Amino acid sequence: MALQLWETLKEAITVYTGLSPAIFFAGLGLGLAIYYVISALFGSSDRHHERTTRNFQEAMQPLPPPVQVGEIAEDELKAYDGSDPEKPLLMAIKGQIYDVSQSRIIGLDF
Structure with missing residues (x-):
């Protein structure tokens, strides 16, 4: 057959x-x-979709409230470069210091 x-x-x-x-x-x-x-x-x-979704959810965790920053020296400002996730991310533009922690996107792997 x-x-x-x-x-x-x-x-x-x-x-x-x-x-x-x-x-x-x-x-x-x-x-x-x-x-x-x-x-x-x-x-x-x-697998890629799950990893991306997990990283996105981790990045969307609420951030700490902004920190009021007075005058600080350039050497002190270097400590707030974003390498330590516990510290705020600060940026100085024309003598003004800005807390830009809210714009930080951590761990997204696209």
């Missing part, structure tokens, strides 16, 4: 495609391989 089905399939492939069964199945396999490679390059995987 299976042998008869295989012979019928071989004849159908030759009649409908004009190709030998070996070339037909090789082309089919190559087409599937190309499809999976392209979908892996351009498709979005669930």
Whole structure:
């Protein structure tokens, strides 16, 4: 039964495609391989989506309230460069000091 089905399939492939069964199945396999490679390059995987969602949720944690800053020296300002997540992120522009902690986005991996 299976042998008869295989012979019928071989004849159908030759009649409908004009190709030998070996070339037909090789082309089919190559087409599937190309499809999976392209979908892996351009498709979005669930693992990437979960990681991005988790990082986004961690970054959206409420930040501490802004800190009132008076006059500080340049050396003291260097301590507030964002390397310590417990300290506010400060920026000086033309002698004015700004707390820019609210604009900080931490850990997003896109």
